[in-house]
Amino acid sequence: MANHKSALKRIRSNEAKRLRNKYQHKTTRNAIKKLKSIASKEEASNELPKVVSMVDKLAKKNIIHNNKAANLKSQLAKHVASL
Template identity: 45%
Template sequence: MANHKSSIKRARQTIVRTERNRAEKSRFKTARKAVLAAVAAGDKEGAAKASTVLSSYVDKAAKRNLIHPNKAANIKSKTSKAIAAIA
């Protein structure tokens, strides 16, 4: 357990940030699943709408260093390819 006043505060902040980061990551993973589900169902319009939401969440996660910027680009690229593959 932390003994100094500053280390006690730092421990509190870490808990809050961890929860926030976990929620942010979960949000974009859920959005990604929504896009893939729409693609699997063949719903091009729904997939496109879900893709814009996913793109926003992924960009925010990359900006906050939750994921690497290249991973964000890969995720967006793969989902756009999947949407384009729908006939």
Template identity: 40%
Template sequence: MPNVKSAEKRMRTNEVRAERNRQFRSRLRTALKKVRAATTAADATPAFREAASLLDRAARKRIIHPNKAARAKSRLTVKIAALG
């Protein structure tokens, strides 16, 4: 347990932010799985738009690395092109 009051607050805020990031990361992974599980390009396109939006938001908030977001979007685009 921290001895300093500001360290106590920092610990509390870190827990809140970690939980928020964990929920967002879970939502992102689910969206990516939906795109990968799509069997037609028509199914994959709306799922991709949602996933791309979440990837961009995660990269902007530094939940994931920006290059990882770009790489994931690129790979998903290639997958959708192969379906269509």
């Protein structure tokens, strides 16, 4: 158990950040799945910038690694182009 007031605060803030990161990551994963399931090229092309933006935000906040973000964006762009 924490012995200092600052350590207790750190535990609280870490938990809040963990939950926020988890929510953002899960929301982005769901958006990626939704984009991959779209069959129409126009609809997928409209959705792609939104999903790419979400992925970029996760990378910027170090929720996912920059290279993983680049790989995801490349994979999604390739998928949309192949429709």
